[in-house]
Amino acid sequence: MASSIHDLARHLNISIGTVSRALNGRADVNAETRQRVLDAARKLNYSPNQSGRSLRQGATRSIAFMLQPHPGDQQYGEPFFIPFLSGLQERLAESDLDLIVVMGAPGDYQQERLRRVVETRRADAVVLAWTRRDDERIDYLTERGFPFATLGRSRSGGKAYPSLDLDFEKAGSDAVDRLVARGHRRIAAIRPSLNLNFGYLFLDGYRKALRRHGIEVDPGLIADGFINEAGGYQVTPRVMLSKDRPTAIIFNNDAMALGGCKALAEMGIRPGHDMAVIVIVDTPLCRYFSPALTGFRPALGPMGRRLAEMLLASLPAHAGPEGPRTIREVWPLELVARESD
Amino acid sequence: MASSIHDLARHLNISIGTVSRALNGRADVNAETRQRVLDAARKLNYSPNQSGRSLRQGATRSIAFMLQPHPGDQQYGEPFFIPFLSGLQERLAESDLDLIVVMGAPGDYQQERLRRVVETRRADAVVLAWTRRDDERIDYLTERGFPFATLGRSRSGGKAYPSLDLDFEKAGSDAVDRLVARGHRRIAAIRPSLNLNFGYLFLDGYRKALRRHGIEVDPGLIADGFINEAGGYQVTPRVMLSKDRPTAIIFNNDAMALGGCKALAEMGIRPGHDMAVIVIVDTPLCRYFSPALTGFRPALGPMGRRLAEMLLASLPAHAGPEGPRTIREVWPLELVARESD
DNA sequence: TGTGTTGTCGTAAACGTTTACGGGAAAACG
DNA sequence: CGTTTTCCCGTAAACGTTTACGACAACACA
Structure with a gap:
């Protein structure tokens, strides 16, 4: 079947130990011998069996x-x-x-x-x-x-x-800063449910920034949903129930934002016109959406x-x-x- | 370090051969011994080293x-x-x-x-x-x-x-059938460049269906682009250059469709109103886009x-x-x- | 010439399994 | 009681590597 180090050694009239040393670049092998081994390895199409190496070295690579x-x-x-x-x-x-x-x-x-x-x-x-x-x-x-x-x-x-x-915390904070600077004060946040840590971090930043601007945190403007399109779609209307509606929404990621925008559209609200939208984790999708979503891009x-x-x-x-x-x-x-x- | 089959054997005062046989459910081992081995394996937290098995069995699993x-x-x-x-x-x-x-x-x-x-x-x-x-x-x-x-x-x-x-061929064909039934005769197709096979298959179905309906295939209505949002965005305008503009576009996948719709929007063309759009490979994204994109869903x-x-x-x-x-x-x-x- | 050093290589053990083989005791059978 | 069969189990080889160790020759040095 596939050639082993023994085949190579036999073919060269050399011991397997020397072959191994030559292949692994150890010092104690003659330069000429090493070259012969290398050539033969190429010719016989030899590569060391990974299971053998793993066993011997105690590492699976x-x-x-x-x-x-x-x-x-x-x-x-x-x-x-x-x-x-x-x-x-x-x-x-x-x-x-x-x-x-x-x-x-x-x-x-x-x-x-x-x-x-x-x-x-x-x-x-x-x-x-x-x-x-x-x-x-x-x-x-x-x-x-x-x-x-x-x-x-x-x-x-x-x-x-x-x-x-x-740095989800800073992104959440920056998003709020940006929206406040543009005149918003009713800002909603939509994040993933479950105890995914970045959901907490993002929200921490959001809360701190609101307080810094002297805006009270309204629990009615915060909602959790599945971290996908369906989640955004389901949960966004909940935030719109407030007697005092938000004028901006920060979504945790692109998929949730997509679902959320769909929900908004069905309510006759146009993202980018009637509602400011920011996405924390930006992907190529955001750029090509209409309207193109502003977001925070990670260097994945x-x-x-x-x-x-x-x-x-x-x-x-x-x-x-x-x-x-x-x-x-x-x-x-x-x-x-x-x-x- | 981690326990080996030898530890287990020693602990049980048994040979490693028997241990191995017991663990692998072979017939020639006493029921009681097998149970003892199984219990001890659980107690000592033993699992066989994968490198060892691979080497011996010649399979890496x-x-x-x-x-x-x-x-x-x-x-x-x-x-x-x-x-x-x-x-x-x-x-x-x-x-x-x-x-x-x-x-x-x-x-x-x-x-x-x-x-x-x-x-x-x-x-x-x-x-x-x-x-x-x-x-x-x-x-x-x-x-x-x-x-x-x-x-x-x-x-x-x-x-x-x-x-x-x-069955990309059938999907391409079905898409054309559907559009023709709805009165379209100028139907564009946008597919991935490169020699990805499904791009060809989709186009084959598209061409055959057009001919079946007695519609001439117009090369100006077919374009290739990168199989992502950017590709759809770049290439869609090319199809709109025809003196006789298409009234419908079939996109190979959701990402290209997204980019394409963006390009259309920038030209003041509203997908779903001024232009029919169908996507061959549907994903959750399509459902939550506005307008929701009709497509063909694979059971991935x-x-x-x-x-x-x-x-x-x-x-x-x-x-x-x-x-x-x-x-x-x-x-x-x-x-x-x-x-x- | 004797001793120490250096360079190169072969030998063999070891890694942790699985499994072919054989052996011994117990059971079955006459 | 002798023979055959059945049931369990231990022994040891094998899988393909890497590497510690020692051997041997060549060389340097005094």
């Missing part, structure tokens, strides 16, 4: 990415993740690491999938997405001492692990790359010179002003 | 999914893939198989990543997405005799492998599950009773009539 959908949403936060995933996997590939994607419902099932990965040592480390406010996965991994990194912060206190997040691809790098630096095997390691980073969200506010 | 972005599009056909991926991975998980996601630019780079997976035996099989009309990856895999399945057809002739595709999740099943059935190791195996399936696209046409 792969990283698991855990993704969970939200109840009521089969979409896994789609538009958000692929660019991130792409950056992540690109960086991992550069270090010859593979990406294993593990999906599954949150809660027990996801936890079980995670346990399987860890205990059968299928991956050397784990990347967590959609971190919850209190995330049991983080507890589990720190307890086991298994390397991991997270996209998003969580409340799990005092634990040290690489994490990367967006670079974030994926960066988190991969932070994770690698925290891994004993891949760490470079034992320099200081970045533990947590919070990246800014850049405002893209368009037509909807 | 993982499947690679190859995804390529399109030039000019960093999005990997986002909204389309996650639900599919979710179904795929769910089904694989049920057979205790992991999913490795390999991304990378099409062409040489993607080919090299594929070679690495195959030659280093990181996966037992491969799933190809975004198949091109002539796909060198398919040639490579069949030549190597490596198991694989594809989402989408390709032109690579005479090769037998499981493949699953949508079930398709993922099904392709996983077809692939498994074609694998020697996982094949059930040697029944006949489905090789290719073409699934219908279901029309969802909404407001835009």
Whole structure:
């Protein structure tokens, strides 16, 4: 079948030890021999069997990415993740690491999938997405001492692990500032239900900014919904029930905004004319919507790359010179002003 | 560190052979001993090391999914893939198989990543997405005799492998039928550039239906663009240049339609009023757009599950009773009539 | 010439499993 | 009681690597 290191050694009349050393660039092998090995490897189309390496080295050279959908949403936060995933996997590939994607419902099932990965040592480390406010996965991994990194912060206190997040708090605050500057005082906020941490962060920023402007926070102007089009559609009317209607709405993400605008349209309210709309997490969709939605754009691809790098630096095997390691980073969200506010 | 089968054996005063047999449900082990082993395994928190199994069994228990972005599009056909991926991975998980996601630019780079997976035996099989009309990856895999399945057809002739595709031809044809029935005769088609096969299939159906209705195919009403919002935005005006303007446009997918509608809006043309719009590949976005876009909805999740099943059935190791195996399936696209046409 | 050093390579163990094989005891059978 | 069968289990090889160790030759040095 596929050629092994033994075939190569036999073909060269050399021991497998020498072949291995030559291939792995060790010092104690003659330059000429190394070249012969390299040539033969190419000729015989040899690549080392990954299972063999993994077993011997105790490392699988792969990283698991855990993704969970939200109840009521089969979409896994789609538009958000692929660019991130792409950056992540690109960086991992550069270090010859593979990406294993593990999906599954949150809660027990996801936890079980995670346990399987860890205990059968299928991956050397784990990347967590959609971190919850209190995330049991983080507890589990720190307890086991298994390397991991997270996209998003969580409340799990005092634990040290690489994490990367967006500054939702500042975005929420900036959105309010911008709307207030444009004369709005009745500003609604629509965020995802569940205990997704960024929903809280965004709302914190929103609240603080309102207070700073001397505007009372009206609970009737805050609503939670599924983090998708349907969620935005269902929940937006609720905010319009107030006796004193909002003149602006901040949506957590593009999908919710899309559903929300649909609901507004059905009420005869035109986003961008009769109602200012701002989106916190901007995607290409926002730009091409009518009216084009102003929002805060994340640098998803670079974030994926960066988190991969932070994770690698925290891994004993891949760490470079034992320099200081970045533990947590919070990246800014850049405002893209368009037509909807 | 993590417990091995030796620890378990020592703890039970039993040989590792027996432990392994007990765990793997083989017949030649006493019922009581098996129970003791099972209990101890749970107590000591033992799970077999995957690298060890892989090496011994010559199978990694993982499947690679190859995804390529399109030039000019960093999005990997986002909204389309996650639900599919979710179904795929769910089904694989049920057979205790992991999913490795390999991304990378099409062409040489993607080919090299594929070679690495195959030659280093990181996966037992491969799933190809975004198949091109002539796909060198398919040639490579069949030549190597490596198991694989594809989402989408390709032109690579005479090769037998499981493949699953949508009936884009019929959808293109149905779309024309529907528009003609509503009085349209100037119907434009906007499809992805590159040699993505579904672009051709869709256009074939479109052309045939027009001819069936005795309408001449006007090349000026057909345009190619990047398969995303920007592509639709850029290319739609081109179709409007005809001296005899179209009264209806069929877009290949939701993202292109979104961009196209934006372009129309800027020309003062209101989709659903002044211009009929139909989308071939419908996603949740279409429903919540204003006007809600009529389109053809694919059953992405079930398709993922099904392709996983077809692939498994074609694998020697996982094949059930040697029944006949489905090789290719073409699934219908279901029309969802909404407001835009 | 004897001793120490350097450069290169082969040997063999080890990683954690699964499994073919054989052995011994108990059960079944005459 | 002797023979055959059945049931369980232990032994050891094998999967494909990497790597610690030692051997050997060549060379330098005194």
